[in-house]
Amino acid sequence: MSEHTPIGLENDTRAVRALTHSGNFHADETLGYAILHYALAPEGDLRGRVLGEPGTDRLTFVRTRSPDRIAEADIVFDVGGVFDPTKGRYDHHMKDKPLREDGTPYSAAGLLWKDYGLAAVRNIVKTPVDETTLTAIWQSLDKSLIIPVDQDDNGVAKMGKLSLADIVSACSPPWDTAELYGAEEAKKRESLGFANAATAVAAHLVNMVDRVRASLKAANRVVEAYEAAEDKRILLMETGMPTEKVIFERDLPVVYVVSPAGPEQWNVKAIPPVRGDFGQRVSLPEAWGGLEKKALAEISGVPDAVFAHPARFICGAGSREGALKMARLALEIDASLKAGTD
Incomplete structure (x- = not known):
């Protein structure tokens, strides 16, 4: 988990501008966006932000490769060529890329999960649980969800058909969208595809958090029943x-x-x-x-x-x-x- 206070978690009211790249999208940046949403502004409109609809929460989100916009953003992930969490930079495409202790390369989702995952879990869980349980949920999802995304995005191991990565890819518009409908319409369909993917990924994240919470609760009940x-x-x-x-x-x-x-x-x-x-x-x-x-x-x-x-x-x-x-x-x-x- 994070060894510093990530941007936006030191103050729950400051406005935060998050950014990832435009163009083709994958599971790691859609999941990364969902993590930031639940960590920083879970009351906001996750889908509406992507589509540029005005919101009232503190988190704004854009998809662009503009160097000027990247420089202005508070949190930049999966683009920018810089990994410096203290400055809100979470790219992983450089030669000297961030690695887990076992040598597995991080994806943008993995880097954001390390810093913002626990806050996201805390906001997703709707029933009272202690910090030990929250940490256990974070660790369980790191192993079952985040690491597979890290591996898939870095070409270590594919998640396979009907996986989260495959579902996200299926939300992308076909290659000939611009050819058939024009560049402007293709851009709109790309944004809509990302919004659809982010919505699906966010729902999956919420469901997994709740299932892990329930699994930990069941484990305690099973041990108690066995002892009795x-x-x-x-x-x-x-x-x-x-x-x-x-x-x-x-x-x-x-x-x-x-x-x-x-x-x-x-x-x-x-x-x-x-x-x-x-x-x-x-x-x-x-x-x-x-x-x-x-x-x-x-x-x-x-x-x-x-x-x-x-x-x-x-x-x-x-x-x-x-x-x-x-x-x-x-x-x-x-x-x-x-x-x-x-």
Whole structure:
């Protein structure tokens, strides 16, 4: 993160003029613009600024390669040939380009994320969280979103089709726009394309921030539930949420996760041997597979049993107690089968 106070964050009322280049645009400068928007003036019109519509917030934004306009701007990114964050300069195209500690070259988005990302996260998150959580969100997005953009923009590794980079590129007008409609219309369509791309990127950024926030919250809940469990093989979650990531990251010996699947059903989900893989650490009983309601209730002995998937990775009951009983029975049956083969 930043080792100095970035321009605009030392005073939340001063006017800030941000600038990037005109012409072809990519994921790094559209994401960079979205970062500045949420860090400095999240109440403003992100799309309207790009299209030159008058605004009332403190951030203005232009796309140009004019040396005079570049010199006048407070924050210049992805253009200008200078990297000096203390002066608001965030280009990365020079020979002596800024690098991460592991040698990965920064993109303009990466440089702006380093200085303005935490402020952007703070303004995006709408529920109360502490600074430790905000920093964890910043770090998670740096790894999952920003570094891939850095790598793609610098030719280290492509993000691939249907990636954020591909979506941004698809917003650019076709190569023959000027030929078909004239230079002035082509310029308008380029600005509209950038506005569309920035809007999409900003929505993606907001969604990712909120999903990471929720993921961190889920991690705490999972750990609490595991610590409270009598049988560490059965994880009882009182609310449905992602659990597998935490189970594997912390190497928890959980076999089944019991959680609500609606107002009148609780499910038992088997954990796979490898994260994201098919299969189960302990499959549900073979005799249950594919049965529903009365037939399943009779063979399992759980009166409110609802279903058991034929692949034996998930089953459900009408109550919390019924689902817990199914999880315990499944473990007992597995243990007896293993004892019979010894």
